[in-house]
Amino acid sequence: MSRLWEDPRFGPLAHELYRRCGLVFEGGQAHLFRKRVERRALEAGYGDVDSYLERLAFGIDPEEFERLVDLLTVNETFFFREPEHFRVLLDEFWPRWRERGEVRVWSAACSTGCEPYTLGMLLRERGWHEGVDILASDVSTRVLGEARQGVYTEFALRNTPAYYRQQYFRMEGARFHLDASVRSMVRFQRINLAGPEPWEPPGRFHAVFCRNVLIYFDLEAKRRVVGRLVASLRPGGVLVVGRSESLLSVPEAPPPLHRGGVVVYRLPEEAENGSEVSPFGWRSHV
Numbered sequence: 691m692s693r694l695w696e697d698p699r700f701g702p703l704a705h706e707l708y709r710r711c712g713l714v715f716e717g718g719q720a721h722l723f724r725k726r727v728e729r730r731a732l733e734a735g736y737g738d739v740d741s742y743l744e745r746l747a748f749g750i751d752p753e754e755f756e757r758l759v760d761l762l763t764v765n766e767t768f769f770f771r772e773p774e775h776f777r778v779l780l781d782e783f784w785p786r787w788r789e790r791g792e793v794r795v796w797s798a799a800c801s802t803g804c805e806p807y808t809l810g811m812l813l814r815e816r817g818w819h820e821g822v823d824i825l826a827s828d829v830s831t832r833v834l835g836e837a838r839q840g841v842y843t844e845f846a847l848r849n850t851p852a853y854y855r856q857q858y859f860r861m862e863g864a865r866f867h868l869d870a871s872v873r874s875m876v877r878f879q880r881i882n883l884a885g886p887e888p889w890e891p892p893g894r895f896h897a898v899f900c901r902n903v904l905i906y907f908d909l910e911a912k913r914r915v916v917g918r919l920v921a922s923l924r925p926g927g928v929l930v931v932g933r934s935e936s937l938l939s940v941p942e943a944p945p946p947l948h949r950g951g952v953v954v955y956r957l958p959e960e961a962e963n964g965s966e967v968s969p970f971g972w973r974s975h976v
Contacts, residue, residue, distance in 0.1 A: 694720045702747035712884025712911035760832040767801040769850045778950040787896045792821045796895045799903040800826035803837030810875040827881035840868035883915045891922040902932035917942040925960040
């Protein structure tokens with residue numbers, strides 16, 4: 691239970707944000723939460739903060755609720771972030787997947803699209819861009835709109851090698867425009883990973899990326915999200931989380947696999963006779 695929920699003024703809205711999106715605000719984040727909500731109430735033209743809090747907490751203004759989620763979610767991202775994950779995916783797993791037909795990947799918290807677009811560039815360099823389906827999703831409609839445009843500042847390209855800047859970006863003023871050949875490889879969809887609604891997987895994927903997101907959830911929300919991500923994997927598929935994140939305390943996670951100095955979580959291949967489905971969606975031998 692979050693201490694912020696005990697706040698008689700801000701608690702109901704904070705709890706509703708957790709219920710609907712899994713967001714938790716503790717310590718300094720709770721102070722930032724209050725300040726941002728107060729500022730947004732004034733920007734939205736409400737006469738007082740209390741009426742704003744009440745309307746959002748009780749679902750009276752759903753469009754404004756989404757705008758507040760956009761304001762409160764952390765959307766920092768950049769191209770070629772934690773590149774060792776891409777290297778392991780392409781070197782260790784992708785050749786085998788390609789032999790079996792179309793390869794499907796889900797970037798489950800894509801923010802402004804740097805992660806799925808990085809994968810797209812790397813695939814084009816290897817000549818593997820055909821027969822690929824890349825889904826990118828986020829809870830924020832604002833960042834999804836920016837991702838579809840594919841226009842970035844220098845800050846987003848701060849880790850991008852010079853070759854990729856020259857090959858895949860066009861400079862206009864102070865903005866970098868990503869080439870259409872890469873943008874066309876990715877389809878975008880709004881998905882709330884931690885929402886209370888019944889879960890229907892958006893597909894079955896060989897790889898699911900959910901990096902540097904789970905650290906913002908408490909254990910209950912983290913278990914719910916990981917269970918949903920795992921339910922979206924194909925047998926033999928891998929779940930990739932951030933370098934600073936661990937799923938050792940999450941029983942829904944598949945077994946960890948150490949490759950190339952990083953850890954991924956991989957479902958076993960389709961089970962043979964004598965195997966059974968585990969309660970967490972992956973199979974184990976008996």
